Each structure stands twice: as C-alpha cells, then as structure tokens.
Amino acid sequence: xxxxxxxxxxxxxxxxxxxxxxxxxxxxxxxxxxxxxxxxxxxxxxxxxxxxxxxxxxxxxxxxxxxxxxxxxxxxxxxxxxxxxxxxxxxxxxxxxxxxxxxxxxxxxxxxxxxxxxxxxxxxxxxxxxxxxxxxxxxxxxxxxxxxxxxxxxxxxxxxxxxxxxxxxxxxxxxxxxxxxxxxxxxxxxxxxxxxxxxxxxxxxxxxxxxxxxxxxxxxxxxxxxxxxxxxxxxxxxxxxxxxxxxxxxxxxxxxxxxxxxxxxxxxxxxx
Amino acid sequence: xxxxxxxxxxxxxxxxxxxxxxxxxxxxxxxxxxxxxxxxxxxxxxxxxxxxxxxxxxxxxxxxxxxxxxxxxxxxxxxxxxxxxxxxxxxxxxxxxxxxxxxxxxxxxxxxxxxxxxxxxxxxxxxxxxxxxxxxxxxxxxxxxxxxxxxxxxxxxxxxxxxxxxxxxxxxxxxxxxxxxxxxxxxxxxxxxxxxxxxxxxxxxxxxxxxxxxxxxxxxxxxxxxxxxxxxxxxxxxxxxxxxxxxxxxxxxxxxxxxxxxxxxx
Ligand SMILES: Nc1ncnc2c1ncn2[C@@H]1O[C@H](COP(=O)(O)OP(=O)(O)OP(=O)(O)O)[C@@H](O)[C@H]1O
Ligand SMILES: Nc1ncnc2c1ncn2[C@@H]1O[C@H](COP(=O)(O)OP(=O)(O)OP(=O)(O)O)[C@@H](O)[C@H]1O
Ligand SMILES: [Mg+2]
Ligand SMILES: [Mg+2]
Numbered sequence: 362x363x364x365x366x367x368x369x370x371x372x373x374x375x376x377x378x379x380x381x382x383x384x385x386x387x388x389x390x391x392x393x394x395x396x397x398x399x400x401x402x403x404x405x406x407x408x409x410x411x412x413x414x415x416x417x418x419x420x421x422x423x424x425x426x427x428x429x430x431x432x433x434x435x436x437x438x439x440x441x442x443x444x445x446x447x448x449x450x451x452x453x454x455x456x457x458x459x460x461x462x463x464x465x466x467x468x469x470x471x472x473x474x475x476x477x478x479x480x481x482x483x484x485x486x487x488x489x490x491x492x493x494x495x496x497x498x499x500x501x502x503x504x505x506x507x508x509x510x511x512x513x514x515x516x517x518x519x520x521x522x523x524x525x526x527x528x529x530x531x532x533x534x535x536x537x538x539x540x541x542x543x544x545x546x547x548x549x550x551x552x553x554x555x556x557x558x559x560x561x562x563x564x565x566x567x568x569x570x571x572x573x574x575x576x577x578x579x580x581x582x583x584x585x586x587x588x589x590x591x592x593x594x595x596x597x598x599x600x601x602x603x604x605x606x607x608x609x610x611x612x613x614x615x616x617x618x619x620x621x622x623x624x625x626x627x628x629x630x631x632x633x
Numbered sequence: 634x635x636x637x638x639x640x641x642x643x644x645x646x647x648x649x650x651x652x653x654x655x656x657x658x659x660x661x662x663x664x665x666x667x668x669x670x671x672x673x674x675x676x677x678x679x680x681x682x683x684x685x686x687x688x689x690x691x692x693x694x695x696x697x698x699x700x701x702x703x704x705x706x707x708x709x710x711x712x713x714x715x716x717x718x719x720x721x722x723x724x725x726x727x728x729x730x731x732x733x734x735x736x737x738x739x740x741x742x743x744x745x746x747x748x749x750x751x752x753x754x755x756x757x758x759x760x761x762x763x764x765x766x767x768x769x770x771x772x773x774x775x776x777x778x779x780x781x782x783x784x785x786x787x788x789x790x791x792x793x794x795x796x797x798x799x800x801x802x803x804x805x806x807x808x809x810x811x812x813x814x815x816x817x818x819x820x821x822x823x824x825x826x827x828x829x830x831x832x833x834x835x836x837x838x839x840x841x842x843x844x845x846x847x848x849x850x851x852x853x854x855x856x857x858x859x860x861x862x863x864x865x866x867x868x869x870x871x872x873x874x875x876x877x878x879x880x881x882x883x884x885x886x887x888x889x890x891x892x893x894x895x896x897x898x899x
Contacts, residue, residue, distance in 0.1 A: 373769065402801040403773025443772050443799065447718065498671030522772070525798045526717070528669040528827055529866045553773075553801050593802040597830060597869045601885050608893060619869065623876040626892065630877075633896045 362516035364391040370422035398562030415440040439515035446502035449494035458509040479508040500531025556596035640690035665832040668841030713783035717794040719775035772799040790821040833883035
C-alpha cells in the first residue's frame with residue numbers, strides 16, 4: 362500500500378505555554394512495497410510521525426492516507442513500538458500475541474493459524490507459546506512481538522527502533538525477516554543505527570526538529586550525509602571511507618561491505 | 634572500587650543467571666560488559682548497586698558489602714546507575730525536579746544545586762528540556778535525562794546499562810567524550826552495551842553468557858577473540874586494521890593515522 366502525507370503538522374499541548382511543534386508541514390510519499398528508512402536526531406519527531414501514520418493519534422493539521430483511506434490501526438496499518446517487550450504481561454506468550462487478534466474479531470482457530478504461521482516466518486519455535494514472557498529473552502520476545510504485528514496482516518508496518526537493545530544474532534534475524542517480507546508489505550523503518558537503515562531501505566527521509574531535511578534513495582542519502590557537518594549521519598564504515606577519500610585515497614565512500622572497503626584500501630596502499 | 638567475589642545469583646533456584654563469577658574494577662578503571670540478550674548483564678548491574686543480593690559470594694563497593702543494608706545509602710552515593718529501561722529511573726515530575734532530588738539528598742547548598750544542574754544540562758545539550766514533564770519526552774531524550782541525573786551526582790563510580798540504545802550519533806559522541814574525561818579524572822566506569830563502537834575507550838572487557846564469563850581481558854585481547862569467533866560485532870576500525878594485517882586499532886582517528894603513515898612509507 363502507498364502512503365500520502367500532506368502538510369502534516371502535529372503540535373502537543375497546543376495553545377498552552379508548553380506547546381511543542383513536533384512536526385511542521387511535512388509532505389512525504391511512500392511507495393507500495395518499499396522499505397522506507399526514517400532517521401533523525403532525538404526528539405526530531407520520528408515516533409510522533411509513526412503514531413500518526415499508525416492512526417493512534419489525530420494530527421493537529423494536514424492529512425495522511427493509505428491507498429486513499431485514513432489509517433486504521435490493526436486494519437491497514439500495524440506498528441511495532443519502541444521496546445514492545447515491556448508491554449508483555451500475560452501468563453503465556455500466546456495470550457500476549459493473541460491479544461490484538463482476538464479483539465479484531467477473528468475466530469480462535471484463525472488466530473491460532475495466523476500466530477503459528479508468523480512464528481514460523483520469524484523462525485521461532487512454537488513451543489515458546491506456552492511459556493511465560495518473563496522467562497524468554499529480549500531477542501525472542503521482540504521477534505514474537507514483530508510476529509504478532511505481522512499476524513494482523515496490515516499493508517503497512519511501522520517499526521520504531523526495532524533492533525535497539527538486541528544482540529547481534531537477534532538483530533540479524535529481524536533484519537532478515539524485513540528483507541523477506543518487503544515487496545509485499547510497505548515498511549517504515551525508524552532507527553539510529555545508520556548502517557542497518559541503509560542496508561534495508563529502498564528510500565530514506567531525514568527529520569530534523571519536525572522538518573524533512575532530506576528525502577531520496579540510498580546513494581542520494583550517502584551523498585547528502587557526507588555533506589553534513591561532523592559526519593554524524595554517515596554509518597561508521599562510510600565515515601572512515603569518506604575521510605580517506607578526503608585524504609586523497611582512491612576509495613569509494615559509498616561501499617556497503619567491509620570486505621570491499623578493505624580491498625579498496627589495500628589497492629591504494631599498493632599503488633603508493 | 635567494585636569487587637565481586639565468587640558471586641552466584643538466580644531469580645529461581647534451579648536456574649542460576651550468574652554462577653561463581655569474579656570481577657574487579659579499580660579506581661579510575663573503565664570496564665566494558667558485553668553479552669547476548671539474557672546473559673545477565675543487567676542482573677550484574679543490579680547486584681553491584683545492591684538492588685539485588687547474591688545467594689552466594691560477596692560484592693563490595695568502596696569496601697562496603699552490599700549485604701550491609703544499613704550502608705546502602707553510602708553505596709548508592711558512590712555508585713550511580715543509568716538504568717536500561719529509560720522509564721524505570723526518573724523520580725521527579727519535571728526534568729529539573731528529577732535532577733534536584735538527588736542533589737538535595739546529598740545536602741548540597743541550593744546555589745550549588747542549580748549551578749550543577751545547568752552545567753550538566755548544557756554539557757549534554759538538553760537545556761531546553763529543563764522544565765519539561767519527563768513522561769512526555771521522546772525515548773532518546775529520556776535516556777539523556779537519566780544520564781544527566783547520574784552525572785550531576787558526580788559519583789566515584791558510574792554503572793551504565795545500555796545508556797544510549799535510543800540516542801543519535803551526535804549526542805552519543807558528546808556523552809562518551811565526557812564519560813572518558815570523567816574516567817581520566819578517576820571515576821570508575823562499568824559500561825554495558827551491545828554496540829562495540831561504544832567501548833573503544835574501555836581498559837578491559839568481559840563478555841557474559843549464561844555459562845559465566847566467556848571472555849575477559851584488555852579491550853584489544855577480547856575484540857581479537859571475538860573477531861576470531863565471528864559471533865559478535867566488533868568495532869569497524871578494529872576489523873579493518875586486522876583485515877589489512879596491521880596492529881589492530883579501535884578508533885577511526887587511529888586507523889587513518891596509521892594508513893597515512895603506511896602510504897607515505899614512514
Ligand atoms: N505526549 C507528548 N507531549 C508533549 N510533547 C511530546 C509528547 N511526545 C513527544 N513530545 C515531544 O515531541 C518531540 C518529538 O518527539 P518524538 O518522540 O516524536 O521524537 P523522536 O524523533 O521519536 O525521538 P527519539 O529518537 O528520541 O525516539 C520531542 O521534543 C518530544 O519531547
Ligand atoms: N525479575 C526477574 N525475574 C525472573 N527472571 C528474570 C528477572 N530479570 C531477569 N530475569 C532473567 O534473568 C536472565 C538474565 O537477565 P538480564 O536482564 O540480567 O539479562 P541481560 O544480559 O541484561 O539481557 P538484555 O541484553 O536483554 O538486557 C534472563 O533470562 C531473564 O529472563
Ligand atoms: Mg522515538
Ligand atoms: Mg539488560
């Protein structure tokens with residue numbers, strides 16, 4: 362499903378002394394089946410945008426449509442919150458995962474089926490369904506939370522810092538799932554882990570204090586990021602390569618793989 | 634500064650999280666802690682600050698045993714902790730109230746309290762959050778406030794449990810430069826994280842797993858072992874320098890310096 366965002370503004374505590382303009386007249390188009398990376402400093406408005414697209418809050422101005430319809434949580438759009446495992450509180454993982462599904466009017470049979478199939482997709486053992494969430498580790502719980510969002514079968518999924526606090530193995534598994542489902546589902550991917558966002562995203566946007574300061578494709582993003590002060594928007598590998606490039610090393614700062622970077626450095630060292 | 638001797642801890646009897654581990658962190662030492670989800674890192678942090686007590690073994694902070702419950706306040710004064718869950722730490726309603734709270738308890742004179750608060754809000758670049766209600770802050774903003782709340786106390790030892798998991802690169806840099814400065818001035822640091830790039834200033838590293846401490850040594854030694862194992866991430870400059878057959882370095886600056894030296898053939 363494609364998403365159209367027009368003149369979107371969101372102000373918290375409007376018309377009070379504490380008024381905060383979290384988003385300021387934003388325009389964005391997100392293509393069907395794309396992974397759309399959203400980056401930006403702390404407090405720049407990413408989670409606010411996420412909850413508006415997810416239909417959990419009404420914007421104070423402007424509009425959002427998903428294939429022409431307003432966002433309807435659990436129907437055309439689903440969201441994986443920051444640290445979703447903190448919201449697990451039922452006796453068994455199954456009951457936590459089934460919570461939203463049962464409330465959406467599905468039969469018990471259908472709920473079972475859906476949870477089983479998304480668990481398989483996430484590569485998790487069905488045996489964990491009977492366990493208490495308190496006895497499962499964060500990586501497993503995060504993947505299970507993701508699976509339960511997928512089980513709602515929304516056309517759009519928003520992932521708000523899905524890999525924060527995960528170990529490298531769980532992180533890789535999550536990124537792997539995203540790569541497998543993209544194309545069929547439109548995904549909005551919010552993260553401070555630049556390497557990862559760039560790896561998964563077809564196109565990206567940068568938020569800065571409620572304004573969009575960049576939108577474009579992956580290579581376009583790297584060019585833009587290289588031009589920013591301090592290199593804070595470049596993943597570390599690209600930062601290193603960009604600085605080498607500035608030092609007249611014959612290297613391409615847009616490499617994505619460490620092996621390629623090493624090869625390029627080796628060649629320039631041999632030449633000199 | 635911090636001593637764990639033969640410490641065993643379990644939440645449920647049959648299933649120990651930490652089993653007979655020994656860890657020492659001296660004054661002015663900087664220890665990094667890594668390990669998979671559920672390996673016991675946060676449990677270790679809670680044990681050090683006396684929030685949990687071990688079933689076996691002893692834990693001392695500044696020579697005081699965490700089992701000596703009458704002296705818990707002293708332990709909390711010398712060891713400040715930034716919690717992993719950013720919602721678990723705040724006490725006050727607004728950011729300022731939260732920072733004032735601990736300083737009042739230290740018995741500092743009022744002007745000193747406000748001087749310190751301003752100093753740390755400026756240092757972390759969050760002055761505009763001063764009068765905000767903590768509950769309405771973004772995830773990263775909460776983490777910065779929690780860091781400020783520990784830093785204003787100027788404790789002798791700081792325990793960081795994934796303190797910047799939701800913070801952007803610009804603020805991360807500011808924070809770690811300051812932590813490194815505090816450390817050079819004598820503050821002991823225990824820094825838990827999944828991101829190896831955060832640990833380039835550590836003196837020593839340990840890697841936890843449910844079977845105990847699986848790696849320990851200097852930062853270089855442990856990253857070398859992790860690189861050989863290929864299971865956990867290591868800092869990018871370290872991986873590049875080793876792939877090039879150079880003496881491994883931890884930071885981008887050190888890597889660039891070495892590469893420029895090599896190119897000019899000196
Ligand atoms: N419920 C709220 N009431 C008032 N202000 C809020 C509320 N939620 C967020 N804000 C403010 O709106 C701005 C944008 O917050 P948001 O959570 O969208 O940022 P973010 O980009 O997700 O940041 P982070 O990377 O730290 O998660 C921030 O200044 C934040 O403090
Ligand atoms: N309050 C608790 N009650 C019961 N078990 C717990 C409790 N807290 C943690 N555990 C369990 O103890 C083990 C270690 O947990 P801990 O939180 O210390 O791990 P961690 O290394 O900090 O993990 P993460 O990387 O996810 O933060 C886990 O298996 C966890 O499920
Ligand atoms: Mg956010
Ligand atoms: Mg933890």
